[in-house]
Amino acid sequence: MLSNARFLPLGLDAPRLREGALAVHSPIDGSLLARLAPQDGATTDAAIARSVAAFEAWRRVPAPRRGELVRRFAQALREHKALLAELVTLECGKIRSEGEGEVQEMIDICDFAVGLSRQLHGLTIASERPGHALRESWHPLGPVAIVTAFNFPVAVWAWNAAIALVCGDSLLWKPSERTPLCALACQRLLEQAAAGMEEVPRGLSAVIVGGAERAVQLADDRRVALLSATGSCAMGRALAPRVAQRLGRSLLELGGNNAVIVAPSADLELALRAIVFGAVGTAGQRCTGTRRLFVHAAVREQLLERLRAVFAGLVVGDPRAADTLVGPLIGGEAFTRMQAALAAARAAGARIDGGERVLAERFPAAWYVRPALVEHPPSVTNSMEEVFAPLLNCFEYAELEDAIARQNAVPQGLSSAIFTTDLREAERFLSTTGSDCGIANVNAGTSGAEIGGAFGGEKDSGGGREAGADAWRAYMRRMTATINYSDALPLAQGVRFEPAG
Numbered sequence: 001m002l003s004n005a006r007f008l009p010l011g012l013d014a015p016r017l018r019e020g021a022l023a024v025h026s027p028i029d030g031s032l033l034a035r036l037a038p039q040d041g042a043t044t045d046a047a048i049a050r051s052v053a054a055f056e057a058w059r060r061v062p063a064p065r066r067g068e069l070v071r072r073f074a075q076a077l078r079e080h081k082a083l084l085a086e087l088v089t090l091e092c093g094k095i096r097s098e099g100e101g102e103v104q105e106m107i108d109i110c111d112f113a114v115g116l117s118r119q120l121h122g123l124t125i126a127s128e129r130p131g132h133a134l135r136e137s138w139h140p141l142g143p144v145a146i147v148t149a150f151n152f153p154v155a156v157w158a159w160n161a162a163i164a165l166v167c168g169d170s171l172l173w174k175p176s177e178r179t180p181l182c183a184l185a186c187q188r189l190l191e192q193a194a195a196g197m198e199e200v201p202r203g204l205s206a207v208i209v210g211g212a213e214r215a216v217q218l219a220d221d222r223r224v225a226l227l228s229a230t231g232s233c234a235m236g237r238a239l240a241p242r243v244a245q246r247l248g249r250s251l252l253e254l255g256g257n258n259a260v261i262v263a264p265s266a267d268l269e270l271a272l273r274a275i276v277f278g279a280v281g282t283a284g285q286r287c288t289g290t291r292r293l294f295v296h297a298a299v300r301e302q303l304l305e306r307l308r309a310v311f312a313g314l315v316v317g318d319p320r321a322a323d324t325l326v327g328p329l330i331g332g333e334a335f336t337r338m339q340a341a342l343a344a345a346r347a348a349g350a351r352i353d354g355g356e357r358v359l360a361e362r363f364p365a366a367w368y369v370r371p372a373l374v375e376h377p378p379s380v381t382n383s384m385e386e387v388f389a390p391l392l393n394c395f396e397y398a399e400l401e402d403a404i405a406r407q408n409a410v411p412q413g414l415s416s417a418i419f420t421t422d423l424r425e426a427e428r429f430l431s432t433t434g435s436d437c438g439i440a441n442v443n444a445g446t447s448g449a450e451i452g453g454a455f456g457g458e459k460d461s462g463g464g465r466e467a468g469a470d471a472w473r474a475y476m477r478r479m480t481a482t483i484n485y486s487d488a489l490p491l492a493q494g495v496r497f498e499p500a501g
C-alpha cells in the first residue's frame with residue numbers, strides 16, 4: 001500500500017484509500033497501492049450537474065483571471081514536480097526521467113495557457129454592405145469530459161485542462177482505472193491553486209474514478225459539451241458514435257502505428273538513438289512509439305547490427321533505479337498481446353531478437369520484457385496493428401516512394417519520421433503526397449512531441465488535436481456576428497424582399 005505520509009502533500013491520505021472496490025496496483029512489482037471507491041451513476045450525475053453550475057459561473061470570469069488559476073496551478077506543479085513524478089512512476093511504471101518529463105509537460109502547457117488567456121483572438125471581417133461589420137468571437141463552451149489513458153496519467157489531462165480552464169470551461173476527468181491516484185493528486189494541487197481565488201466556483205474540476213461505464217455515461221450525457229477521449233482506437237470506436245448520436249462534440253486522440261524511414265544518406269547514429277527511444281521509451285507504451293522501421297537496403301545490415309547490440313544491452317528493471325531505461329509493461333495482458341504478435345511474426349519467418357520476459361524471479365507479479373527486434377522476411381511487407389509494447393518491426397525498402405506508401409498503408413496516422421540528409425527526400429516526406437500522419441518529423445524520432453505544436457493524428461488515430469498552436473478552438477463556441485450600424489436593411493447578396501404595406 002501507499003506509505004502513509006509519502007504522498008500526503010499531494011492529498012493522498014493513504015489510510016483513507018484502502019476501503020474501495022477498485023484495486024490499484026503498481027506495475028513495478030504488482031503491489032497493491034490503494035483500494036478506491038469507484039463512482040456510480042448517481043454520483044457521476046451529480047458531478048455533471050455541479051460541473052454545469054460551475055461552468056455558468058466560470059464563463060463570467062474574465063479570461064486573464066481564469067489564466068491566473070492556471071498560473072497558480074503551474075506554480076504548485078513546480079513545487080511538487082519531483083513528488084508527482086514519483087507517483088507517476090509508481091502508478092504507471094515509466095522511468096524517473098520520463099515521469100519528470102511528463103510533469104514538465106504539464107507545467108509547459110500551463111505556461112502556454114496563461115499566455116493564451118490574454119489572447120483567444122477573434123476576427124473583424126469586412127462586410128459587403130455599407131454600415132455593416134462582421135465579427136468572429138469565441139465563447140466558453142461548457143463542461144469538458146476528459147477520458148485518459150494509463151501511459152500519460154497526468155500530461156494528457158493537463159493538455160486538456162489548462163486550455164479548457166482558460167477557455168472558460170469546467171472539467172470532468174475520468175482517468176484510466178489503472179492510474180486514478182495521479183488524477184486525485186492533480187485534483188488536489190488544482191484545489192490548492194484555487195484557494196484564495198473567490199471567483200473559482202466549487203465543482204469547477206472533478207475526478208470520476210471508475211472504468212469504461214463512467215466514460216460511457218459522460219459520452220451519453222447532453223450536458224457534456226465536449227468529450228475529449230484519449231486511448232485506444234477500440235475505445236474511440238466505442239465512445240465516438242455515442243457522442244455523435246446526440247450530435248455532441250468529440251476530440252479523439254487514439255492509437256498509433258508509427259514508422260521511421262531510414263534513407264541511405266541518414267546519419268545512422270542519430271537514427272539509432274531516435275529509433276531506440278521511440279521503440280522502447282515508456283517500455284514501448286507511448287502512442288507515438290516507433291512500431292515500424294523501413295530501412296533502405298544500402299544501410300540495412302549496418303543499422304540492424306547496431307540496433308541488435310543496443311537492444312541487447314538496454315537496462316531493463318525497476319523504473320525507480322537511476323540506470324534503468326526500460327521499466328515494466330502495464331500488466332500481464334500487455335505481455336500476452338506482445339507474445340502473440342511475436343509468435344505470429346516467428347511463424348511467418350521473422351528473425352526475432354529479444355521479446356522474452358525478464359526479472360520474473362525478482363518481480364513475479366510484474367511484467368518486464370527484453371525489447372524485441374523483429375526482422376521480417378521480404379514476403380512480409382508491413383504490420384497493421386498497434387502492439388503496445390517494446391516491439392520494433394523491421395522492413396527493407398529500395399525506393400522512397402514504396403517506403404512512404406507502406407508507411408501510410410495502415411489504419412492509423414499519428415506520428416512518423418524520416419532520417420535523411422537529402423533535402424529532396426525530406427521535403428518529399430513532408431509534402432502533400434508524403435506522410436499522411438498528424439506528426440511528421442525529419443531527423444527526429446516519432447516520440448517526444450513539444451507542447452507548442454498541435455498534437456494528434458489522422459485516420460484511425462482520431463483526428464483530434466491537443467496542446468499547442470490553435471487547439472484551443474475545440475474548447476470554445478464560435479460566433480459570427482453581423483452588426484448593422486446604418487438606418488437601412490440591405491440584404492446580403494443583394495436579395496430584394498419588399499413586402500407590401
Ligand SMILES: NC(=O)C1=CN([C@@H]2O[C@H](COP(=O)(O)OP(=O)(O)OC[C@H]3O[C@@H](n4cnc5c(N)ncnc54)[C@H](O)[C@@H]3O)[C@@H](O)[C@H]2O)C=CC1
Pocket residue numbers: 147148149150151152156174175176177210211212213215216230231232233234235238239253254255256286287288386388414456
Ligand atoms: N493519441 C494520443 O494522444 C494517445 C493515445 N494513447 C493510446 O491509448 C492506448 C493505451 O492506453 P490504454 O489506457 O490502454 O487505452 P484504453 O483505450 O484501454 O483506455 C483509455 C481510457 O478509455 C477508457 N475505455 C477503454 N475502453 C473503453 C470502452 N470500450 N468504452 C468506454 N471507455 C473505455 C478507459 O477506462 C480509459 O480511461 C494506446 O492505444 C495508445 O496509442 C495513449 C496516450 C496518448
Ligand SMILES: CCCCCC(=O)O
Pocket residue numbers: 152155156159286287288446447448449
Ligand atoms: C501527452 C503525451 C502524448 C505523447 C507525447 C510524445 O511522446 O510524443
